[in-house]
Amino acid sequence: MHLSVAHLWLIPALPLAAAGVGAFLPRRARALAAGLAIGAMALAFVLACGALAGALAHPAEHAVANFAWFDFGPATLRLGWLLDPLTGFMLVMVTLVALLIFIYSTGYLKTDANFARFFCFLSLFAAGMLGLLAANSLLLLFVGWELVGVSSYLLIGFWFQRPAAAAAAKKAFITTRIGDLGFLLGLLWLYDATGSLLFYDGGHGVLEASVLGSLAAHATMGGLALSTAIGLLIFCGAVGKSGQFPLHVWLPDAMEGPTPVSALIHAATMVAAGVFLIARIYPLMAADLAVAGAPVHALTVVAAIGAITALLGALVATAQTDLKRVLAYSTVSQLGYMMLALGVGSWTAAIFHLLTHACFKALLFLGAGSVIHAAHHEQDIRRLGGLAGRQRVTFATFAVGMMALSGVPFLFSGFWSKEGILHAAEGWDVSRLPLYAGLAAVALTAFYMTRLTAEVFGGRPRTDAAAHAHENSAVMTVPLVILAIGAVVLGFWGTPAWPWLQSRLRGESAVLGVSWWDGAALMALSVGLVALGGVAGWALYGRKARTDCRAPDPVEAAAPRVYAALASGLGCDAFYAATFLRLNRLAAAAADFLERWVWGGAIWVVAGLGRWVGRADRRADEAGLNAGFNAASAGLRSAGRRYSRAQTGDAHGYLRAMAIAFAVLALLGILGGSH
Amino acid sequence: MNPLTICLLFSGALFAVGLVGALARSNAILVLLGIELMLNAANLNLIAFWRFGPAAAPATGVIFAIFGIAVAAAEAAVGLALAIAIHRHRGSLRLEEATRLKG
Numbered sequence: 001m002h003l004s005v006a007h008l009w010l011i012p013a014l015p016l017a018a019a020g021v022g023a024f025l026p027r028r029a030r031a032l033a034a035g036l037a038i039g040a041m042a043l044a045f046v047l048a049c050g051a052l053a054g055a056l057a058h059p060a061e062h063a064v065a066n067f068a069w070f071d072f073g074p075a076t077l078r079l080g081w082l083l084d085p086l087t088g089f090m091l092v093m094v095t096l097v098a099l100l101i102f103i104y105s106t107g108y109l110k111t112d113a114n115f116a117r118f119f120c121f122l123s124l125f126a127a128g129m130l131g132l133l134a135a136n137s138l139l140l141l142f143v144g145w146e147l148v149g150v151s152s153y154l155l156i157g158f159w160f161q162r163p164a165a166a167a168a169a170k171k172a173f174i175t176t177r178i179g180d181l182g183f184l185l186g187l188l189w190l191y192d193a194t195g196s197l198l199f200y201d202g203g204h205g206v207l208e209a210s211v212l213g214s215l216a217a218h219a220t221m222g223g224l225a226l227s228t229a230i231g232l233l234i235f236c237g238a239v240g241k242s243g244q245f246p247l248h249v250w251l252p253d254a255m256e257g258p259t260p261v262s263a264l265i266h267a268a269t270m271v272a273a274g275v276f277l278i279a280r281i282y283p284l285m286a287a288d289l290a291v292a293g294a295p296v297h298a299l300t301v302v303a304a305i306g307a308i309t310a311l312l313g314a315l316v317a318t319a320q321t322d323l324k325r326v327l328a329y330s331t332v333s334q335l336g337y338m339m340l341a342l343g344v345g346s347w348t349a350a351i352f353h354l355l356t357h358a359c360f361k362a363l364l365f366l367g368a369g370s371v372i373h374a375a376h377h378e379q380d381i382r383r384l385g386g387l388a389g390r391q392r393v394t395f396a397t398f399a400v401g402m403m404a405l406s407g408v409p410f411l412f413s414g415f416w417s418k419e420g421i422l423h424a425a426e427g428w429d430v431s432r433l434p435l436y437a438g439l440a441a442v443a444l445t446a447f448y449m450t451r452l453t454a455e456v457f458g459g460r461p462r463t464d465a466a467a468h469a470h471e472n473s474a475v476m477t478v479p480l481v482i483l484a485i486g487a488v489v490l491g492f493w494g495t496p497a498w499p500w501l502q503s504r505l506r507g508e509s510a511v512l513g514v515s516w517w518d519g520a521a522l523m524a525l526s527v528g529l530v531a532l533g534g535v536a537g538w539a540l541y542g543r544k545a546r547t548d549c550r551a552p553d554p555v556e557a558a559a560p561r562v563y564a565a566l567a568s569g570l571g572c573d574a575f576y577a578a579t580f581l582r583l584n585r586l587a588a589a590a591a592d593f594l595e596r597w598v599w600g601g602a603i604w605v606v607a608g609l610g611r612w613v614g615r616a617d618r619r620a621d622e623a624g625l626n627a628g629f630n631a632a633s634a635g636l637r638s639a640g641r642r643y644s645r646a647q648t649g650d651a652h653g654y655l656r657a658m659a660i661a662f663a664v665l666a667l668l669g670i671l672g673g674s675h
Numbered sequence: 676m677n678p679l680t681i682c683l684l685f686s687g688a689l690f691a692v693g694l695v696g697a698l699a700r701s702n703a704i705l706v707l708l709g710i711e712l713m714l715n716a717a718n719l720n721l722i723a724f725w726r727f728g729p730a731a732a733p734a735t736g737v738i739f740a741i742f743g744i745a746v747a748a749a750e751a752a753v754g755l756a757l758a759i760a761i762h763r764h765r766g767s768l769r770l771e772e773a774t775r776l777k778g
Contacts, residue, residue, distance in 0.1 A: 649777030651770045
């Protein structure tokens with residue numbers, strides 16, 4: 001079954017409908033809420049498979065379905081859907097991982113009171129993410145982008161009763177917003193420069209040769225090509241969303257959310273959206289490569305940021321004690337790898353790593369969730385231990401994920417995708433530094449993953465929570481097994497010998513056995529580094545397992561200051577607290593002073609003046625006008641009282657008066673008439 | 676003494692009798708009776724001036740008198756209804772006591 005691009009909108013629409021309906025379900029409708037979300041996601045997965053099949057039938061073509069959204073003035077704002085292998089692979093990956101995590105969540109959050117709300121938010125997230133992937137317009141992509149941002153905020157703060165979760169949600173939202181501002185500016189600039197936001201539009205789209213040529217040919221401030229400036233602004237959004245240095249600080253804090261959320265949003269899908277974005281607009285990012293004498297190429301910046309992030313994340317991950325924070329920094333590091341691959345020009349390697357990473361990182365997070373769920377929400381690795389025998393399925397699958405992430409050679413997908421990135425970095429002719437950063441991170445990754453696994457699963461349980469842990473139910477372990485299979489198998493679709501996935505992404509057909517030996521030396525080096533990191537990790541943490549949960553880390557014992565710096569994230573948070581936050585607080589204090597004393601004082605003076613005028617006015621009124629009116633009305637009242645005395649109520653009296661008056665009148669008439 | 680003078684004297688006497696009745700009696704019905712006498716004295720004048728006056732237009736005096744009688748009848752009806760209401764309310768018809776309508 002092939003799903004054509006005309007019906008592609010169905011894939012995001014299904015979870016959106018599930019979220020819309022789910023929002024109105026009562027809290028006790030737990031099974032219905034979960035069933036709705038999972039059903040919509042399963043259907044979306046089937047449709048996504050159809051879409052991928054449709055895309056692979058014509059891999060070289062970008063099938064689009066554009067439509068007009070609204071007219072303003074003489075212009076028409078057009079949106080559209082796009083189906084090519086990139087969209088197809090991403091749709092299948094997101095729907096599959098989301099489906100598995102939805103199922104897993106029914107077990108993980110079994111006792112949570114807000115179970116129904118959780119599935120509503122998850123569906124909303126999936127709708128945004130799928131819309132983002134299928135968009136053929138930067139604007140539609142931005143809509144999905146913001147939708148996943150807001151659902152990420154809602155889900156990090158899902159346990160909003162915990163102050164740390166509420167603060168982490170705010171931090172994530174605000175930090176990504178800083179990047180999104182750049183994205184929005186880039187988007188507006190692009191619209192201003194080209195009059196269109198469609199990616200592909202029969203030759204007029206912003207990713208097509210004629211538009212790219214004019215964008216690259218125009219120089220703007222500082223000698224930058226227009227495409228470089230716009231590309232870098234849009235890259236700001238990717239930096240925020242994908243947790244790249246210097247905006248990576250929100251991602252470790254986002255681990256305050258429920259673990260399935262960390263797995264789905266903050267490891268597998270949403271944080272990869274930035275990588276997807278750059279891969280999607282890769283022609284725009286690469287347009288300035290042809291410009292001679294450009295001061296900087298957009299992709300050079302991407303590569304630099306990616307290399308810094310890959311190394312920084314891996315360094316910091318070695319000294320974290322929270323199970324989920326280790327994985328979060330590892331995600332930061334792996335996202336850095338993907339950006340590095342994009343920057344050095346191999347977007348297919350980035351997407352391959354994105355897909356394999358989504359699989360094994362979701363697996364690792366779900367495994368961590370399984371541990372945390374079993375150990376009564378204990379997630380400090382020093383207080384766990386000895387879980388290998390107690391949670392056999394979790395341990396086995398976590399080990400697969402750990403080896404995939406570490407890049408254990410040949411069998412695991414992470415090895416192949418990371419190898420692709422290193423190979424691309426080696427071939428980059430601008431600088432060797434990204435390659436060295438990547439190689440260093442390879443050893444560090446193996447080191448911290450060995451440390452993590454040894455601490456959590458090795459040795460003996462160090463607390464009662466760990467001692468009483470037991471394996472979880474099948475709804476939680478089956479997704480682990482499926483993802484573990486994926487974490488192994490996925491690698492074989494992109495090996496250097498048969499790079500099927502990369503070729504399909506580029507719209508070519510795969511050829512077996514190309515350039516097998518080109519990267520052999522590099523491959524041997526990275527295998528050696530993996531072994532080095534793994535052995536070092538084993539020597540420090542596995543050989544003699546920790547017995548006391550208060551004992552210092554071996555690295556901490558050897559170099560306490562280095563360890564403390566690493567544990568605090570190399571001072572990024574402290575740096576922001578000392579600069580931006582302090583600046584912000586100063587500005588707020590200044591505004592407060594102005595408000596309270598300057599403007600407030602002026603208002604106080606004006607108000608006092610007004611009050612004084614009012615009081616004077618009242619006095620004049622009472623003494624002058626009112627006194628006159630009072631006197632006049634008192635006179636009227638007394639006159640009325642006097643006149644009313646004549647009204648005696650005696651009918652005879654009236655009659656008499658009338659008779660006398662008539663007689664007098666008659667006499668006057670007679671006498672007057674005689675004249 | 677011509678007939679007009681006689682009529683006027685008679686009606687003057689009738690008016691005086693009515694006025695005295697209205698002013699001297701304290702029973703409301705008798706006061707009304709006095710007022711009726713005064714009205715009839717006025718009617719008599721109208722007839723007399725029409726009948727014996729110079730250049731009388733046809734039937735003007737009679738029309739005037741008939742209107743006067745109709746008005747007197749209506750006034751009597753209203754007056755008697757008031758008298759009954761006052762009697763029901765207060766148990767007496769003495770005008771000296773009915774003095775509550777005052778300023």
